[in-house]
Amino acid sequence: MSAFLALYVGQVSRARAARGPLLFVATLQSVGILLLLRGVVDEGSDTTAQQVVAGSTVLVVAFVALNLLAQRFGMLRGTGALDYYATLPVSGSLVVLATAASYATFTVPGAVLTAFVGALLYGLPLGHLWILLVVLPLAGASLAGLGACLGLLAPRPELATVAGQLGMSGILFLGIIPEHRMPAVLQVVRAAVPSTYATDAFASSFARHLDVAALLTDVGVCLVVAVLALSLASAAFRRAVRA
Amino acid sequence: MTVVAAAPVRTVAVSLEGLRRHRGDVLATDDVSLEVLAGEVFGLLGPNGAGKTTLVRLLVGVLRPEAGRVSLLGQDVTADPRAASRLLAYLAQDEPALNELPVGLAVETTGRLRGLSRRDARSQTADLLDELGLADVQERPLTKLSGGQRRLAQVAAALIADRPLLVLDEPTTGLDALARRAVWEILRRRRTEAGVTVVLVTHNVVEAEQVLDRVAVLDRGRVIACDTPGRLKALVSNDVRLDLVWRDEPPLGEPAVAALLARSEVDGRRWSARLPAADAREALGRLTAGPALAALDDFTLATPTLEDVYLSLGGRAHDLERS
Structure with missing residues (x-):
């Protein structure tokens, strides 16, 4: 546990110094999308408004946990920096978990701010906003796990960056466009993308009547994806070190 | 009755037996066998591409050999690569993992990951930064330092937690003469006070002659000679x-x-x-x-210098450093 904390504190400190401006951009991007779409979304269309706000909130998580973490692990792999961790008495899983946790932590202020601004802009109720506190760590862990996989599996750092950014763009479109306005093919894709469940869980927090069963399903999927992605990332870490 | 005093037997700190490993299509380590005694400063000398870094990565347990065995302080780390991380500290040619961390936190975190308590990690960090003249820059991220100071900070991270075996890949690259002396002085003290063994990778022949007890000369993945610098130079005297x-x-x-x-x-x-x-x-x-x-x-x-030894033994490359 002390090794995890040491890694986590180190990563948070590193990210605080190096990523501050990027975190600002991540939040600004999502709040900007909310402002832009405000004129398009019909007054009284709660489902669409919930989707737009939830999609924008997940975009903050995707920007930091998926995109920036994919870049970080791509850089670590590309520069041989994984040797530093591989010669310390800590497991690769712990390094992946602590790094993912630190990036997930950095999504919190931006995501909360985006959700709050979105709820005010679109006139959504704030009563269930506490759901964010449950969903954020799981959404953060699942997207950070996927980001770590992209970074560690990509053969070159540039490809990790491209994959992270493409992943983020996909999450943006599939998250913000309301499901009922999508063509059937895209609805299938949407159902297959893990971030959808985070978006839907976030959307529940803005519902006037909470659908607990649907929320639990969405949160459960986030949890399973987080466990799978982080396990795969740990295996990818071991493989990348020995390459 | 005659009592015969036994000659002191020095422990073998590192034993490499028949190591073999490809990097892509190239046989980067070709049947390498070496022994490093406890308390020695042992060098791996060779030009770029001689296979020094691959050999060191095999030694520290990052790479698994295709054939052969690595033992560190009596433990077979080929069977248990994690054991290596409890016995040694490794300084790579660069440590980008630490780059954006403040110097003090980089060293302290490394100490904690090597198992030190927070208190011990802080106190050792303060001592090391003092010894290496980095106390004034401990709050600055490594990326904001000069190349020499950054290397010193990386050396400090390698030295924390008192590992009995230090494996250092070109630790003094980019350092000025004063900083080089500070590094060698700190290593000398560790060796005399705690019997630390140092395996040092270098392609600087002058440094090799000045600080190494013994040196293995590598060329294209093979050890082409291994002895004290003096005896090796006697080959071409x-x-x-x-x-x-x-x-x-x-x-x-x-x-x-x-x-x-x-x-x-x-x-x-x-x-x-x-x-x-x-x-x-x-x-x-x-x-x-x-x-x-x-x-x-x-x-x-x-x-003659060790470079002449290298060339006389059949070494082909010409990028050994002579400064």
Whole structure:
């Protein structure tokens, strides 16, 4: 546990110094999308408004946990920096978990701010906003796990960056466009993308009547994806070190 | 009754047996066997591409050998690679993982990951930063430091937590003379006070001669010699190096010049020949007595270095550093 904390504190400190401006951009991007779409979304269309706000909130998580973490692990792999961790008495899983946790932590202020601004802009109720506190760590862990996989599996750092950014763009479109306005093919894709469940869980927090069963399903999927992605990332870490 | 005192037996700190490993299609480590004794400063010397870094990554347990065995302080780390991380500290040629961390936190975190309590990690960090002259920059991220200071900070991270075996890949690269001395002084102290063993990778022959107890010379993945620097130089003690710099085009019509050309490595107007001492004396006598002297800008005669050993043993590359 002390090794995890040491890694986590180190990563948070590193990210605080190096990523501050990027975190600002991540939040600004999502709040900007909310402002832009405000004129398009019909007054009284709660489902669409919930989707737009939830999609924008997940975009903050995707920007930091998926995109920036994919870049970080791509850089670590590309520069041989994984040797530093591989010669310390800590497991690769712990390094992946602590790094993912630190990036997930950095999504919190931006995501909360985006959700709050979105709820005010679109006139959504704030009563269930506490759901964010449950969903954020799981959404953060699942997207950070996927980001770590992209970074560690990509053969070159540039490809990790491209994959992270493409992943983020996909999450943006599939998250913000309301499901009922999508063509059937895209609805299938949407159902297959893990971030959808985070978006839907976030959307529940803005519902006037909470659908607990649907929320639990969405949160459960986030949890399973987080466990799978982080396990795969740990295996990818071991493989990348020995390459 | 006669009592015979047993000769002190020095423990073997590192034992490599028949190591073999490819990097892509290249056989980067080719049947390497070595022993490093506890308390030694042991060097791996060779030009870029000789296989030093692959050998070191096998030694520290990052890479698994295709054949052979690595034992550290009596433990077989081929069977249990994690054991290596509890016995040694490794400093790679660069440590980008630490780059954006403040110096103090980088060293302290490394100490905590090596199992120190927070208190011990902080106190050792403070001592190390003092010793290496980094106390004033401990709050600054490594990326904001000069190259030399950054390397010193990485050295500090390698030294925390008192590992009995230090594996350092070109630790003094980019350091000025003062900082180099600080690093060697701190390593000397660790060795005399705690019996620390140091395996050092270098391609700097001068440094190798000054600090190493023994050195293994590598060429294309193989150990081509392993002994003390003094004994290795004795292999070529009858040879000297004659270096010439021509001011103008060398007068190749002169028989003495033509004869020397056949035995020299030529780099523009710089010629370098490794010759038996008597031949070098004779060649220099003929050059300085004849008309060739007017075309000569400079010449030096030098006793052999480890680079000459490397070349005399069949080494082919020419990028060993001589400063």
